[in-house]
Amino acid sequence: MKINIAIYFMLCLFCSAQQNTNKSNNLFFESILNHQKKFSYDIEKAYLSQNFDKVDQIFKNFIQERLINKKMNNFEWSRFRAQPKALYDIKTPIYLHTRSSWCLPSEGEIPTLNKLAKKFKDKLRFVVLFWDKKSKMRKEGRKYANIIDVVYIDELIYKNDYTIKALKHVLGVPVVYLIDEHKKVRLIDRPTSTPFHFDSETSKEICERLILKQISYIIEN
DSSP: OHHHHHHHHHHHHHHHHHHHHHHHHTBHHHHHHHHHHHHHHHHHHHHHTTOHHHHHHHHHHHIIIIITTOBOOOOBOEEEEOSOSBGGGOOSOEEEEEEOTTSOOOTTHHHHHHHHHHHTTTTOEEEEEEOSOHHHHHHHHTTSOTTSEEEEOOTTTOSOHHHIIIIIIITOSSEEEEEOTTOBEEEEEOOOOOOTTSOHHHHHHHHHHHHHHHHTTTSOO
16 A cells, blocks of 8 residues: 555656646747757857858747747846836737847838837737847837837846846847737747838838738737
8 A cells, every 4th residue: 555655656746747847848938948059059050161041940940849839938127118027017919029229220120110019009019128238228219119118138237047048148139029918929030121221111111011920920910
């Protein structure tokens, strides 16, 4: 009887461990960090051989196979002009755009985000996250409409290295994440990059087409 109880107890522990492992595997940050070594090795190898098409394909495969439909972890940020203190404070689908002040967007990107944030205000929350000090992101942050949540994470003082490692150091900047109301990541993409010689209106049209396509992954236009 004692042996049966011991076996039962061990089975319970095993099942619990399996459930915790499965839960962990469904989380976004864990999925990135668990597979980052091979991903980083493959990316570096392709870069060194100057096979940039392969670099792009490795990145896309990593996203599709390891990250899409994973549940985004909750994380906090510092607020520049925003109400929510953390990702899970937002209950609607989210358009999360991560960037840095030194990486300038295409000319039409910010006006287009401002326009679409107003258009979809009842269906979608737009968040622009700067990986920067407040003093460095302030000028760029003021360019966004008030309806957009502008936040930042200062790597030098922010204590949650887990967030920085997973989102910034592995996936880089700038990156766009489309996150549904259940916090599952439906799309990971790069912002549009238009040539500098394009006029403002052409750049806006190109940006709007891409952003509308991105948005369509979580809401119907």
